[in-house]
Amino acid sequence: MPSEARAPFLKPLPADAAEATLDDVFFALCDPIRRAILERLGEEALLVSEIAAPFDISLQAVSRHIQVLVRAGLVLQARTGRISRCSLDVGPIFSAAVWINRYSKYWQEQFGVLGMAIEDIVARQAKRPARHRRRTS
Numbered sequence: 001m002p003s004e005a006r007a008p009f010l011k012p013l014p015a016d017a018a019e020a021t022l023d024d025v026f027f028a029l030c031d032p033i034r035r036a037i038l039e040r041l042g043e044e045a046l047l048v049s050e051i052a053a054p055f056d057i058s059l060q061a062v063s064r065h066i067q068v069l070v071r072a073g074l075v076l077q078a079r080t081g082r083i084s085r086c087s088l089d090v091g092p093i094f095s096a097a098v099w100i101n102r103y104s105k106y107w108q109e110q111f112g113v114l115g116m117a118i119e120d121i122v123a124r125q126a127k128r129p130a131r132h133r134r135r136t137s
Helices: 017-029 032-041 048-052 059-071 091-101 104-127
Strands: 075-080 083-088
Touching (some): 017 032, 017 059, 032 048, 032 075, 032 083, 048 059, 048 083, 059 075
Antiparallel strands (some): 075 083
């Protein structure tokens, strides 16, 4: 289902298709049940009933979660009659990872500062005279 067909109360629609896809992926990933579904699908394609088995929610609720994942492009659903088999599509997750990676330079700067602080602590400890322990008999 295209982004335009979503219920308007879920979230505002972004300006372009790439942003819409990214919004859909992050929205889908914000729920722990949906993340758990993706983990299960990382192993193999599963029937909806197999996906729902470990969850303490209704089959209908799991189906709604799956539909959010399908709209985000994270899950492919193949239907044969009433049987629905789901599989993982990692392409949208890769796109989200690329977007997140643009901000890694900020993390790297912080790691550099932390590394310098640790080096300073280690250098100060190396300059201290060794303390002798008292021996007890």
